[in-house]
Amino acid sequence: MLYGIAAATAALLLTAALAALLRTIALRLGVVDRRRARPVALLGGVAVMAGTALVAAVGDWTDVAPLGPEAVRLLVAALGLAALGLAADLWTVPLAVRVCAVTAAAALTVPYDVLGLPAGLLAVAWIVFVTHAFGSLDHVDGLMGTVGVVTAFALAGCAAAEVMDGLAALLSVLAAALTGFLMHGWHPARIVPGRCGSLFAGFVLASAAVLVHAEREAGPGIAAGFALTALATADAVLVLVSRRRAGRPLLRPGPDHLGHRLRRLGLTPQGCLVVLGAAAFTAALVGLLIDLGWAGADAAWWVAGAAAAVVAGFGLRPVRDPRGARERRAARAARERCGSRGARETRMARQTRRMRPARPDRVPPRPSVPSPGGPASAGRDENPYARV
Numbered sequence: 001m002l003y004g005i006a007a008a009t010a011a012l013l014l015t016a017a018l019a020a021l022l023r024t025i026a027l028r029l030g031v032v033d034r035r036r037a038r039p040v041a042l043l044g045g046v047a048v049m050a051g052t053a054l055v056a057a058v059g060d061w062t063d064v065a066p067l068g069p070e071a072v073r074l075l076v077a078a079l080g081l082a083a084l085g086l087a088a089d090l091w092t093v094p095l096a097v098r099v100c101a102v103t104a105a106a107a108l109t110v111p112y113d114v115l116g117l118p119a120g121l122l123a124v125a126w127i128v129f130v131t132h133a134f135g136s137l138d139h140v141d142g143l144m145g146t147v148g149v150v151t152a153f154a155l156a157g158c159a160a161a162e163v164m165d166g167l168a169a170l171l172s173v174l175a176a177a178l179t180g181f182l183m184h185g186w187h188p189a190r191i192v193p194g195r196c197g198s199l200f201a202g203f204v205l206a207s208a209a210v211l212v213h214a215e216r217e218a219g220p221g222i223a224a225g226f227a228l229t230a231l232a233t234a235d236a237v238l239v240l241v242s243r244r245r246a247g248r249p250l251l252r253p254g255p256d257h258l259g260h261r262l263r264r265l266g267l268t269p270q271g272c273l274v275v276l277g278a279a280a281f282t283a284a285l286v287g288l289l290i291d292l293g294w295a296g297a298d299a300a301w302w303v304a305g306a307a308a309a310v311v312a313g314f315g316l317r318p319v320r321d322p323r324g325a326r327e328r329r330a331a332r333a334a335r336e337r338c339g340s341r342g343a344r345e346t347r348m349a350r351q352t353r354r355m356r357p358a359r360p361d362r363v364p365p366r367p368s369v370p371s372p373g374g375p376a377s378a379g380r381d382e383n384p385y386a387r388v
Contacts, residue, residue, distance in 0.1 A: 007055050007065065007169065008176035015051030015180030022047050023184065023191045031090065033192055035141065040189055042089050044181055045197025049082040051177040052200075056170050068166030070111070070211055075170060077105035078204045081131075085196035095251060098195075102128045102203060109207045114214045123214075127206040130229050133236035134202030140259035141189035141269060145182045146277040147231055148201045149175050154228055154284035155205060158212045158291040171208055174201065187269040205229070213291070220290055223300035227287030231280040234258070234307040241315045261314050 026032060026041035033042045056075060059065035067075065084101050087093055106127040112120040137144040152175035159168035178201065184190045193201070209228055213221035226233070235258045242256045243249070262272045283303050289295035 004065075004169065004172055007059055007173055011051050011055040011173045011176035012180040014054065015047050015177040016183045018047035018050055019044055019181055019184045019191050026191070033194070035189065035192070041191040042194045043086075043196070044185055044191040045082065045085060045089070045193040045195070045200060047191075048174075048177050048181050048193060048197045049079065049200045051180060052170075052174045052204075053079060055173045055177075059169060059173075060166075065169045066166055067170060068164075070109075070164075071166040071170045074109050074167075074204065074207050074211070077109055077207075078200050081105055081203050082196050082200040085194065085199035089194040089196055098199070099128060099132070102131050102199070105203060106131075106207065110210060111214050123210045126225075127203070127210060129236070130206035130209075130232060131199060131202040133229070133232040134205065135195060135198035136236055136239065136257065137232055138193060138198055139257045140272055140276075141187035141192070142182055142185045142273055143259055143276060144193055144198055144201070145178045145185050146273055147280045148178045148205065149182070150277065150280045150284050151205050151228055152178065152201075154288045155208050155212060157288050158224070158228075159208065161292055162212055162215070164212065167208055167211060170204070174204055187273065202232075216291075219297045223297040224287040224290040227283050227290060227300045227303045230283035230287075230303045230307050231258075231276065234310055237307075238311045238314055241311060245315065258310070258314070 022043040023041040026043040027039070031042045032039035034040075053075065056067060056071075060067045060072070081101060084093065084098065088098065103124060106124040110120045110123045110127070115123060134144060134148070137147055152171045156168045156171035156175065159165075159171060181191075181193065181197070185192060206229065209225045213225050216224075238258060239254075239256055240250060243252075243254070248254065258276060259272045262275060263269070267275065286295065286299050286303050290297060290299055
C-alpha cells in the first residue's frame with residue numbers, strides 16, 4: 001500500500017515535470033500540432049510513456065513491486081508501439097503500418113493458453129480496435145487523458161481483485177502518469193499526447209482488460225471488458241456509422257466525434273470533458289462492479305443500450321465534410337472574385353471611354369471670325385488646323 005502511494009506520487013510528479021520540459025523542446029524544434037490555429041506541443045506521449053516505464057521499472061528492479069512476466073511483456077510491447085507513435089508524430093507513418101504493429105504487439109500479449117486460439121484471435125482484433133479508438137479521443141484537449149485515468153483506475157481495481165498485483169501496479173502508475181499529464185493537457189492544452197501517447201495508453205488499457213478477464217467466464221468477462229471501454233468504443237462506432245451514411249471516406253479526419261457534436265449543442269470544451277468523463281466513469285464503474293461480483297453481467301446491457309442510443313441519436317444527424325465545405329467556400333469566393341473583377345473591368349472601361357480624347361475629325365469647326373488682317377488672315381482663321 002505504501003509503495004503504491006509512493007509510486008503513484010512519483011509517476012505524477014515525474015510526468016508533469018517531463019511534460020513541461022518536453023513542451024519547451026517541442027516548441028523550439030517545431031514539433032507541434034494545430035489546435036484552432038494555435039501551435040500545441042506534440043510530445044506529451046513521451047512524458048506519459050517515460051514516467052510510466054521508469055517508475056514501473058524501478059519497482060520491478062528493486063523487487064518492491066515485481067511486475068511479473070505478463071505485465072513485463074505488456075510493457076515492452078507498449079514501449080515499442082510508443083516508439084512507432086513517436087515516429088508517426090515526427091514523420092508520416094501509414095495507417096496500415098500502425099495497424100500491423102498493434103496487431104503484432106497484441107498477438108504477443110494475448111494468453112492463448114487460457115483463451116484458446118479462436119478466442120485469442122478475437123481478443124487480438126478487439127485490442128487493435130480499442131487501441132485506435134483511444135487514439136481517436138485526442139480530438140478534444142484532455143479527453144484521452146481523462147478517459148484513460150478513469151479506465152486505468154478501474155482496471156487496476158479489477159486486477160487487484162484477481163490478485164494480479166504486478167498488472168495492478170502498472171495500471172496504477174499509468175493512471176498517475178496520465179493525471180500528471182493532465183496538469184498540462186487540460187483545456188486549453190499546452191501539450192497533447194499525440195500518437196505516441198494514444199498508442200501507448202490505449203494498448204496498455206485494452207491488453208490489460210483482456211489479461212484481467214482471461215480466466216473469468218465468457219459472459220461476465222466480455223461484459224466487464226466492454227463496460228470498461230464503452231466510451232471509446234461508442235465514439236469509434238459513431239464515427240464509422242456517420243461517415244458510412246454520409247458516403248465519406250472512413251479514414252478521413254472530420255468533426256464528427258462525440259466531443260465535436262457536444263460542442264455543436266452549445267457545451268464549452270470544459271463542459272465536454274466533464275460530460276464525457278462522467279460517462280466514462282459511470283461505464284467503468286459498472287465494469288468494476290461486474291468484475292467484483294457486485295453486479296451481474298446483465299448490467300452491461302444498460303451501458304450498451306446507452307451507447308446505442310448515443311450512436312443512433314448523433315448518427316442520424318449528418319455532418320458535412322469539412323474538406324468539401326472548404327472547397328465549396330473556395331469556389332464561391334473564386335466566383336465572387338471573378339464577378340467583382342468583371343464588374344471592375346467594366347467600370348474601368350466606361351471611365352476610359354469617358355476620358356478618351358476626341359479625334360480630330362470629330363472636333364467641330366470653330367466659327368469664322370472676321371480678321372482685321374484682311375482676306376488672307378481671314379482664310380487662315382476659317383481653317384482651325386491651319387496653325388498646326
